Amino acid sequence: MDGTSMAAPIVTGTIALMKSLNDSLTAEQIVCILQGTGQPADGKVGNLIQIDKALLKVQSGEFTDCDSRPETPSTGDVQILLSWDNFNDLDLVCTDPNNETVWFKNKSIASGGKLEIDMNVNYPDSKTPIENIYWPSGGAPNGTYNVYLVYYKKHIEINETPYKITVKYGAKTEVFTEKIKREDNSLPICTFTHA
Numbered sequence: 658m659d660g661t662s663m664a665a666p667i668v669t670g671t672i673a674l675m676k677s678l679n680d681s682l683t684a685e686q687i688v689c690i691l692q693g694t695g696q697p698a699d700g701k702v703g704n705l706i707q708i709d710k711a712l713l714k715v716q717s718g719e720f721t722d723c724d725s726r727p728e729t730p731s732t733g734d735v736q737i738l739l740s741w742d743n744f745n746d747l748d749l750v751c752t753d754p755n756n757e758t759v760w761f762k763n764k765s766i767a768s769g770g771k772l773e774i775d776m777n778v779n780y781p782d783s784k785t786p787i788e789n790i791y792w793p794s795g796g797a798p799n800g801t802y803n804v805y806l807v808y809y810k811k812h813i814e815i816n817e818t819p820y821k822i823t824v825k826y827g828a829k830t831e832v833f834t835e836k837i838k839r840e841d842n843s844l845p846i847c848t849f850t851h852a
Contacts (some may be wrong), residue, residue: 671691688778733795734794737751737789738789738822745810747808747818750843753766753802769796769797800851805846820836827851833846
């Protein structure tokens with residue numbers, strides 16, 4: 658039996674146990690809780706999920722950070738909003754004037770930038786997903802920002818995904834519409850200067 662076939666019963670059992678502790682948990686909350694316990698491992702294994710810590714979070718109810726997706730995306734001095742129309746996982750990436758990068762692996766940065774909404778992460782939860790990165794009003798540093806789009810995961814048999822990215826900074830709004838293919842991996846979208 659290989660590692661992949663052994664992992665499925667463990668994951669299924671963990672999810673069932675989490676649901677038995679709190680039957681109102683959504684699939685998104687379960688993934689968020691499990692990801693939140695990940696610890697870096699040596700080599701190329703990826704992060705190791707700490708099931709015991711995940712279960713403690715569910716028991717104590719300390720997973721409010723997994724309920725933080727707002728109904729309406731926040732805006733401010735700078736906002737980058739991505740939308741697309743299928744179950745694949747696309748990711749927004751933005752590097753600020755201090756060369757810090759906000760994205761799903763670094764959801765909050767020192768300059769105030771936040772990845773507020775990240776959808777279709779490890780499972781397809783929406784056919785009309787959005788992602789939102791923003792800096793609050795009065796909080797975005799002046800300087801040059803770089804925006805990228807990453808085709809992170811193909812959940813369905815659609816290789817080419819049309820997208821729309823709306824970038825707002827100061828009084829300006831720019832809209833970028835195109836398609837990203839799985840083999841593109843990462844695309845530069847735009848560079849802009851906030852003053």
